[in-house]
Amino acid sequence: MKPNPTITNMKPVSRASLVGLATWLLAVTSSSAQVGDRVSFNRDIRPILSENCFACHGPDANHRKAGLRLDTFDGATKRHKGKAAVVPGKPDTSQLLARITANDPEERMPPKASEKTLSPRQVNLLRRWIAQGAEYERHWSFIPPQRPELPRVGRGDWGLNPIDAFILARLESESLKPSAEADKRTLIRRLYLDLTGLPPSVEQVHAFVNDNKPDAYERVVDALLASPHYGERMAMHWLDLVRFADTVGYHGDQDHNISPYRDYVIKAFNENKPFDQFTVEQLAGDLMPKRDGVDDLWRQVATGYNRLLQTSHEGGVQQREYLAKYLADRVRNVSSVWLGVTMGCAECHNHKYDPLTQADFYSLGAFFADVDELGTFRGSNSLPTRRPPEMPAPNIAQATELKQIDAELAALNDPAAAALSEADAAKVKSMQARRDAIVKQFRLTMVTRSVAPREIRVLPRGDWLSDAGSVVQPAVPETLGALDVSSGRATRLDLAKWIASRDNPLTARVFVNRLWRLFYGNGLSNVLDDVGAQGEWPTHPELLDWLAVEFMNSGWDVNHMVKLMVMSRTYRQSSLVSDDLLKRDPFNRLYARQSRWRLQAELVRDTALTNSGLLVRTVGGHSVKPYQPAGYYQHLNFPTRTYKHDASDSQWRRGVYMHWQRVFLHPMLLAFDAPTREECAADRPTSNTPRAALALLNDPTFVEAARVFAQRVMREGGRSVDERIAFAFETATSRRPTNVEIGILRNLYTKHHTQFSKEPAAAEALLKVGLKPLPDDLARPELAAWTSVARAILNLNESITRN
């Protein structure tokens, strides 16, 4: 169903130009040493060694060939039978060079079986590196970031925001010029979609277009950062990382109680909770000093993070096996979410490319040995299943109200004050009653409770049956540092504090790199889940470090970083691209323009609902069930499942609240590349397939949205057909249509109006799609024809694209 997205109405490109393209790409991402420059180990050499040599001559001692390791200076320069792989300053006596240039295929490295070959350019780089002394450097992301000096640039208007200085300096060195600022309509649409995930209304677009004050743009930015929908948008990304879902993931994939955790995340972003605190609360909120009232509740809710892993309630599960699976799942997730390194492979063997050992893997897992999860094994096949420990928790609105009540109660019950008046006593009573009523509405949510830690052993080759491995204590990966354990066993709290601290070189870099992806379309280091040796040397290493340091210096202030990014000139550029620039930088790694992309799955839904006016903007709360094809859950069992879509206002809530069934994710979400959230997803692919086309065309959610959009068009869009078309078009795309565009839609309208007038039953059938009541006062054939127009508009590439 998903043929390759290709088309031929472009001029064929010659093989030569393709090769040119590839060569250029190599140059852009590595910006490697020119002849005569000093070769940098991290930029130029490590990628070559990692890709071609480390699998056999790297950190994994158990699978090392010929006792040779090339990932350290000592290893590379050690003499074997009088010879050394690398002799600093002497390429011609270095065995490494001899072997990679050997004519004898038996001698030649990398061996034929590896299917890897070094290019002459790579051989030359290695030669020059050895000649220059063969200096090794720690892997870039393992070195604590230092704040670099801002580069000097030739344009005053691009020197104010540090981001622009770094971007422009690189562009100038490549003799490229930045693009002009995007037009105001594009800009405001971009800001709304990036910061809230919702498109601006026509009125909001007009207000911005007509606002000529110098701070017009910044005021929009500030307003959007203050919008409650900002937290929803940021949460989408975080929920992908931590694999938040409504179901257990394995076997019967039963629902579990967790939706308050999503509220916590949304609230945290909306309140701009410092990222270090956000980190600690999720990993170890239960171990933090108790606080009063509602705030402490949220900390407990935050610890739901530790419970988000996949569990099984299958009859034959072996407790021991699944405890091992859960440990591995947690290590994979923590290392991906915060450290941006891939530790999964170290479950069975030492990492092949990074200095991460199997002991590191189990030591990191040992931090979670105190998480009480035996309740999982008593879990039932009920819906939701129970996975104690769980606790009742408020939603965002309830929490806000509770906090208010508690403050007022505290004021009234001031022990220093005189006895309560009769009126106040009554007030206290009624407030107390209200408080009790709210608490009764709390939803259950899984939390973390600490118990005596299990013994954790290294499992040889990941074999959970084995007792042969040594017992490990909680520890952070050795290559990244060590915790002070003088006061006893290190805890999750110690781990969490270390993760979000200056002692850890990774967390800040990883987070700002992913933020950058949200606003510029690529990461500065573009393998978002791996900043290790097999990741990518950043296109702008100084900028990445500058941002990481700025993030820490600001007190891990997320909004500060977001604002810095969206206020930059770099961000505000047009995303249109000339042929020349496309050729020079096809993937926009240098940012001489903005990137453009199709909206994420949830936002495709949100924009259609917004345009139609159907969107219910309640923030927080339980998960919701939109329309879904009948029978989709037929393969679920224990218990069998029948999906019932919401018949209330919940039907039209935002995509971020959609019920996330891990093993049968909603087909619309799947069609638009939402991850199943079985594992950490640092980035989503953007496919362009017939399945997505079918979903947007025919999913009742979008058909209903088109019909209700049509109602709006008839009521608010003016009198004439053309006025209405223009209104609908501008609502969906934030720009006025051209006359030709209006003409195409007018033809569609006229044709379908005629047809639906003759076929009232067809009109009636179309208009009955969806739960939203059909108003009596709008003529059916007309409304049906406008529904066709609305469907066409909602399906435009432009309607689901952020430019």
Added chain:
Amino acid sequence: MTDDMDIVSMTHANDHNLTLSRRAFLGSTSFGLGAVALSTLMDPVTANGAALHHAHRFAPRAKRVIFLTMAGGPSHLESLDYKPKLAQMHGKPMPASFTKGQPIAQLQGHKLVCQGPLFKFHKHGQSGQEIAEVFPGIASIADDIAIIRSMHTDQINHDPAHTVMNTGTSISGRPSMGSWVTYGLGSEANDLPGFVVLTSKGGRNPQPIATRQWGAGMLPSRHQGVEFQSAGDPVHYVSNPAGYDRNRQGDVVDAIGALNRLRNASVRNPAIDTRIAQYELAFKMQMSIPQLMDITDESPDTLDLYGVKNGLDGSFAANCLLARRLAERGTRFIQLYHRGWDHHNGLVHFMKICAGLCDGPSAALVKDLKQRGMLDDTLVVWTGEFGRTPMAQSNKGAVGRDHHMRAFSLWMAGGGVKGGVTYGATDDLGYNAAENPVHVRDLHATMLHLLGLDHDRLTVRFQGLDLKLTGVLEPARVVSPILQ
């Protein structure tokens, strides 16, 4: 991934297919090599550009695969692996030498007692393959199939064992074999999915099955399997909204295309070109899928052969017929699941039901492919996700058998596989794959080999590794003795 990246798939597809019509490469070639170049160019520092080009190493014997998954785990001891010694040991304690230190599923804490075969076996065909009496259909194609009696896997419960069978590992989120195959070879179907999943059930209370089993993992998502539904739209959202006939829907699709083209004239966004093409294709599929599902052109003899009585009713029989229709239209990988083989109790009763539903149609599929000349280049595989214990399970009523990962059996036919051979053997009691053991990864390597692909070279870059269907830990081998 931003919109401009679409340019690469285009430039590459053009580079390789200058002479191909658009129809041809929408359907096929660009799936395979185009995808390779795409990943190469998009990630130039780390991608191993050579890997996939070089994955096409052998002359392909099979062009497509029909994979019949007997979900739940049929007993090898009552199907393809005759164990007279187990009959002799019936009722006696299972020797601890077999079970000590071994993982056990539902028999944890129970006495382990040998259970002799519950059905008789006979020799069939000129080759004399031994097949249990409940499978007369499979017996009738004995000379066309290769039986492997020495299969084994890593996982003892359904969900993870299916995940191993489909993706080579029990970790969620890895690409499934169908998506690997379409990634490596593309699809020959112009307006149908390249990887289709069909499901049926019947027998004991069925185990759940997850979309993970046909996911694309870190491969481009167009390689994801598409499950055809037996009720409602066969493919999600393939029907027009109420009130629309094909012409009316066409008007809307045309307007979308015209507006997208206009817009693209000024913004020149390669993703728009792609989207226009995908809407046209989607519209085409709205016709081709109903045509596929319309079986009025099948002869009564054919319907009888499969045992299709009520049209495409979601039965295993109907799905076998549909599988052949998909194969004819160029779908590369067709996977059937029949859920009902988890026979912890009432094994005799439930085995009869499951065999009654699956045995005849499985054989009919092989015969039908053969009579149409398609068996030579269609590989058919019939297997569960694991086997069942030689020990009785008696704690749930009439006797059954528990999950077993150390040994199970499967058969394959067509696509370059020898007929009439049995390969490998279990020990006397059917507990361990003893002679010529074949791990699931060896099965994968063999399937890819038959399709002309080198399993060591069919890779995708993920988290710093060149990920393969056959994994990184243990070497996988092609089971050459069963190949023609």
